[in-house]
Amino acid sequence: MTSPVSLRPDPAADPEAGPAAGRGPGAPGRSVRRGWVRRFGVRVLSLLVLLVLWQVVAAAMRNPSFIPSPRAVWDQLVQTSTVHDGVRGYSGHLLVEHLGVSLRRILVGSVLGVAAGLVLGVVMGTVPWIRVVTEPLVTFVRALPPLAYFSLLVIWFGIDESPKLWLLTIAALPPVAVATASAVYAAPAGLVEAARALGATRWNVIGDVVLPSALPEIFTGVRLAVGIAYSSVVAAETINGVPGIGGMVRDAQRYLQTDVVVLGLLAIGISGLLIDGALRLLEHRFIPWRGRA
Structure with a gap:
């Protein structure tokens, strides 16, 4: 007597049915959460290791004017963020006020530089003779360090x-202009010709075909521009930069307050990471196909 034939698939014979078979609809969500927790744990662990190494090096050097300890930087964070012994923050301004002024300068300079670079890049990518004339100038400005023309x-x-x-505007303009010009110039010729054959005007082609195809490279240029603006803020605030995080760093450097210098650099770096993370979220929002096509 033969046994009844089972209609359920055999996991051993089905290559698609691996260890995840039979875990239910919530398995992918749990896997994503575990991956996120694992990445977060690795980053926290690396940060702790970095702090330990920093403390070891600072203790070995025994020269707080050269390498301050994490505790000294923490004490300066508390002192510059509060009113201490009648002194308000650093140079009469709290740390968050210094950072806010610098972020406002970076925001205005980056927006102006990105807007001008986007317009210039589109023109350079669509009008050949303008590209020939302006490309050497844009490359020349991009090669100049900010202090050279400040x-x-x-x-x-x-x-x-x-x-x-x-x-900050001049520093942020060239990366966006170069990235936009290259992306616009490399727009798919087949799509452009198809749009023109359907009666699209020049501006319709640019707005509906060229710019959407160039968005990934444009966002890359924008992230580079914001990064360059961040790296230029200390140079921008070397003269009359207080309040401002770069001005605070410059002023502390004159008096060998290395712990304040390190605190300012950490504030610039952490805020820069947050801004770059926001830009990456915008990139995923407006270019969801990037990395998948």
């Missing part, structure tokens, strides 16, 4: 906010 900006615009914003 003195000239101070002569032209004084020592108030104008030269700082101009410096």
